[in-house]
Amino acid sequence: GAGVSQSPSNKVTEKGKDVELRCDPISGHTALYWYRQSLGQGLEFLIYFQGNSAPDKSGLPSDRFSAERTGGSVSTLTIQRTQQEDSAVYLCASSPGQGGYYEQYFGPGTRLTVT
Amino acid sequence: SQQGEEDPQALSIQEGENATMNCSYKTSINNLQWYRQNSGRGLVHLILIRSNEREKHSGRLRVTLDTSKKSSSLLITASRAADTASYFCATDNNQGGKLIFGQGTELSVKP
Numbered sequence: 001g002a003g004v005s006q007s008p009s010n011k012v013t014e015k016g017k018d019v020e021l022r023c024d025p026i027s028g029h030t031a032l033y034w035y036r037q038s039l040g041q042g043l044e045f046l047i048y049f050q051g052n053s054a055p056d057k058s059g060l061p062s063d064r065f066s067a068e069r070t071g072g073s074v075s076t077l078t079i080q081r082t083q084q085e086d087s088a089v090y091l092c093a094s095s096p097g098q099g100g101y102y103e104q105y106f107g108p109g110t111r112l113t114v115t
Numbered sequence: 116s117q118q119g120e121e122d123p124q125a126l127s128i129q130e131g132e133n134a135t136m137n138c139s140y141k142t143s144i145n146n147l148q149w150y151r152q153n154s155g156r157g158l159v160h161l162i163l164i165r166s167n168e169r170e171k172h173s174g175r176l177r178v179t180l181d182t183s184k185k186s187s188s189l190l191i192t193a194s195r196a197a198d199t200a201s202y203f204c205a206t207d208n209n210q211g212g213k214l215i216f217g218q219g220t221e222l223s224v225k226p
Binding site (some may be wrong): 004030031033035042043044045048050056059065093095098101102103105106107108109 | 145146148150153156157158159163167203205207210211212213214215216217218219
């Protein structure tokens with residue numbers, strides 16, 4: 001079946017603009033994760049959704065970052081007033097259940113460049 | 116903050132040789148996973164080892180876990196040029212399944 005998809009694959013935006021990144025998880029996967037990968041910081045956890053539970057937002061770097069997951073499926077990561085340090089590859093992953101005993105299936109990522 | 120430290124940061128070997136990558140972590144874990152990332156692409160899960168396991172095999176991959184030393188190793192036997200990629204360890208600290216990744220080892224296998 002289809003894997004995790006993300007759009008856009010690349011996004012170039014000007015400093016100060018808002019951006020939305022989209023993730024379509026694998027159908028039926030209840031858990032959805034957002035990570036960020038940058039040269040200086042490696043792979044960082046951002047936010048995690050599991051079913052109808054409140055999301056774990058502990059990795060979001062500032063209040064400019066927010067995410068939602070509608071209908072337990074598609075998720076959107078929004079970055080407001082983008083800064084140059086937000087430039088990174090944003091990776092989405094989904095898994096069949098909660099907890100680290102499930103492997104996570106990653107999408108190809110969105111490369112965000114803030115000029 | 117990053118949990119895992121990996122070494123070496125980069126490894127270059129000839130096809131047919133074995134490649135060993137190491138990962139150390141700081142806090143107690145439920146399990147440890149290894150992922151592979153080809154340049155410019157998403158991560159692919161390789162293997163998961165639980166905290167009560169010491170060794171696990173999958174094809175040409177062998178993973179060990181030493182919880183007393185808080186370390187793990189990934190061995191790729193009889194390497195191929197197609198194994199060229201970055202390899203990451205990731206730990207689950209029983210915090211809802213979010214993974215804490217190491218910095219990764221960049222493996223180059225020369226034909």
